[in-house]
Amino acid sequence: DTAVSQTPKYLVTQMGNDKSIKCEQNLGHDTMYWYKQDSKKFLKIMFSYNNKELIINETVPNRFSPKSPDKAHLNLHINSLELGDSAVYFCACSQDRGLLVSYEQYFGPGTRLTVT
């Protein structure tokens, strides 16, 4: 079983469209994240979310919004896509509270978004 899965793996779309990327984790972890990795491999955190708290990187445009239907899912919705949104997006999770806290992050395989 894949611990953290993302769909789709590749996403090609035009400027101005709205798209979503789905993420699911089966580790039972309490915190999930979205990262953006640019063409130079720089990893930028976008959101951190657990069932009580959403932490947003203030540099992330409000066109990006995380949506969590339940503890195991954190989807990323993007409105009005721009050329600069082209990147690889990674979902991750970790256990940051309680007796099983570990702090290490488990990453999904990534979604390569190309905006044309």
Next chain:
Amino acid sequence: AQSVTQLGSHVSVSEGALVLLRCNYSSSVPPYLFWYVQYPNQGLQLLLKYTTGATLVKGINGFEAEFKKSETSFHLTKPSAHMSDAAEYFCAVSDAGISYIPTFGRGTSLIVHP
């Protein structure tokens, strides 16, 4: 606030040679430190981590790292490089107890020559 500096965006070694990837951090509290590896077209996976206890930490695939508080460093080493080690390596730090959200370095690309 925490930060991570990885010296050298690219490191090139010959197969069988020592691998040394440098990481320096800043943290206002005792840090938790991590090294992750990213193979082409894959997500990141944990190589090793330091939280408390022994400062020399052993990870997967023969890698190890040593936490040196006086030098604020957490360099990654491997005695003998293998072709399969070619990948992107990320150092990360978190101020556990204040914010669990890690800060990642900009990554170092390890190139292994035959």
